[in-house]
Amino acid sequence: MNTTENKYACIMHPEIQGKLNDKCSQCGMFLTVSVPEKPEKLDSNGKKLNHNRNN
Ligand SMILES: [Zn+2]
Secondary structure (H helix, E strand, C coil), X not given: CCCCCCXXXXXXXXXXXEXXXXXXXXXXXXXXXXXXXXXXXXXXXXXXXXXXXXX
């Protein structure tokens, strides 16, 4: 299904994301900062490959 559901993040903790007015698990504030949708095909980090086990 294609639901255009916006994500929201905590203003203090951008990594904490959820629905609007969800509570941040870190500080308990409401998630009110809208998070722009990121296309999953674009790797902004490029270092997220966990298939490499160098030891
Ligand atoms: Zn927070």
